[in-house]
Amino acid sequence: MKLSYVDIAHKLEMKAVTVGRAMKKLASGHLIIPAWEVGKTTFYRVNPLLNYDGRSAQQRAATYGVPVPLVPHPDQVAADKAKQEALEKEKEAAA
Structure with missing residues (x-):
């Protein structure tokens, strides 16, 4: 499925800028990874380490060289x- 930020924003009733920020966050955590580029446009795909269903040899072959997703532990998120x-x-107290 190929959708632009504008298309995604329209379907989710959001602003395209908000979708763009969310996509950058997902990409920085390797939850989505660049699939290909056309000019300045980057197309992403879901990191196969998150959703691959198959035999282990097939999974290793399909995910070779793919960055591991960086998902913070909930306790770390709360602490941050x-x-x-x-x-x-x-x-505020200093001001």
């Missing part, structure tokens, strides 16, 4: 959020 909130409170 708490740290960010504490920093924001310190800034």
